[in-house]
Amino acid sequence: QSALTQPASVSGSPEQSITLSCTGTSSDVGGDNYVSWFQQHPGRAPKLIIYNVRNRPLGVSDRFSGSKSGNTASLTISRLQAEDEADYYCYSYTVRSTFVFGTGTRVTVL
Amino acid sequence: EVQMVESGGGLVQPGGSLRLSCAASGFAFSGYWMYWVRQAPGEGLMWVSRISADGSNAVYADSVKGRFTISRDNAQKTLYLQLNDLRADDTALYYCARDLTISTPIVAYWGQGTLVTVSS
Numbered sequence: 098q099s100a101l102t103q104p105a106s107v108s109g110s111p112e113q114s115i116t117l118s119c120t121g122t123s124s125d126v127g128g129d130n131y132v133s134w135f136q137q138h139p140g141r142a143p144k145l146i147i148y149n150v151r152n153r154p155l156g157v158s159d160r161f162s163g164s165k166s167g168n169t170a171s172l173t174i175s176r177l178q179a180e181d182e183a184d185y186y187c188y189s190y191t192v193r194s195t196f197v198f199g200t201g202t203r204v205t206v207l
Numbered sequence: 208e209v210q211m212v213e214s215g216g217g218l219v220q221p222g223g224s225l226r227l228s229c230a231a232s233g234f235a236f237s238g239y240w241m242y243w244v245r246q247a248p249g250e251g252l253m254w255v256s257r258i259s260a261d262g263s264n265a266v267y268a269d270s271v272k273g274r275f276t277i278s279r280d281n282a283q284k285t286l287y288l289q290l291n292d293l294r295a296d297d298t299a300l301y302y303c304a305r306d307l308t309i310s311t312p313i314v315a316y317w318g319q320g321t322l323v324t325v326s327s
Contacts, residue, residue, distance in 0.1 A: 098269050100251070131312050135252070142317040143252065148307060154315065186252050190312040195266050196242075196254040 101126060101187055101199035108205040109177045117202045119170040119187030125197055127168035131190035134163060134172045138183045147172060174204070182206045208233045209316045211286075211303045216321035223293050227321055229286040229303030237261075237281035240306050242314055243288045245299035245323075255301070256288065260309070271297075293325045 102120040109115040119126065119134075126132055130150045135143035145154055147163040150170065160175045170189075174181055187199035215227040229241070243255040256277040258265045265277050276289040286303055300320040307315035 100253075133313055137252075142302060142319055144317075145307070145313075145315045148313045148315070154307070184251075188252075188254075188314065193266075195268065196257065196312065196314075198244075198252040198254060201251040 098191075098195060098197055101189060101197055103185075103187060103199040103202045105200070106203045106205065108207055109174075110207045111177055111179065113177050114173060114175045115177060115204065117172045117174075117185055117187075117204070119172070119189075119199045121168050121170075121189055121197070123168060124193070125168075125189040125191040126165065126170050126187075128192050129190060130165070132163070132165060132170045133188045134161075134170075135186045135188060136181075136183050137186065143186065177206055179206050209305065211305065211316065211318035213301065213303050213318045213321035216301065216323045218324045218326065219293055220327050221294060221325055223325070225290045225293065225323060227288040227290065227301055227303075227323070229288075229318060231284045231286065231303075231305070234305070236279075236284040238309050240310065240312075241277075241279060241286045242304040242306075243275075243277060243286075244302045244304055244314070244317075245297075246302070246320075247296070247299040250299075253299075257312075258286070290323065293323075295325050297323060298325045299323060 134147035137143045151163040258277045303318040305316040307313040
């Protein structure tokens with residue numbers, strides 16, 4: 098159960114767009130559409146921001162969007178804001194009925 | 208309001224045991240699969256275990272299989288995690304979590320966590 102691969106850090110200026118990647122295998126990310134993304138601020142519990150590849154829970158800003166191509170999922174944050182500075186984790190259901198998180202990406206707003 | 212409150216964490220020696228609890232409220236606990244997820248200090252998230260709504264089916268991460276046991280008491284709306292043969296690398300904040308909707312493998316709601324420290 099190797100963790101999904103995410104870039105360690107991504108940065109951008111306010112109002113810019115950034116994209117985070119999440120690479121797995123055909124046994125997890127590429128296996129079905131149960132890919133989620135979480136945002137975690139320091140000292141806080143994770144917050145679900147994208148599920149089923151591209152769906153947003155109620156109350157989550159439409160500046161967050163998700164997509165997937167093959168074994169790689171992506172999270173795009175549009176019109177970057179200071180409050181978006183946090184750690185982001187992808188997460189996938191696997192063909193073994195288990196789950197795996199990504200390694201995490203630290204987003205910095207310049 | 209969906210709420211989960213974890214308890215039972217603490218300092219334990221290598222090889223020791225602990226039992227974590229997660230008290231749930233604000234939703235029909237017996238209808239949802241439930242999870243444990245952990246986060247070592249300064250590290251990323253790691254899925255630990257998931258249990259079916261009726262408690263009859265459980266899955267585990269390879270690194271805890273055979274040492275940890277997940278269970279639940281639907282009458283008491285409480286989720287448990289029994290941790291045995293603890294190792295230093297089990298040191299982490301342990302979160303209890305719930306599916307987004309019934310029978311979907313989407314972790315959505317989280318507690319605030321309980322800290323387990325394994326050290327001599």
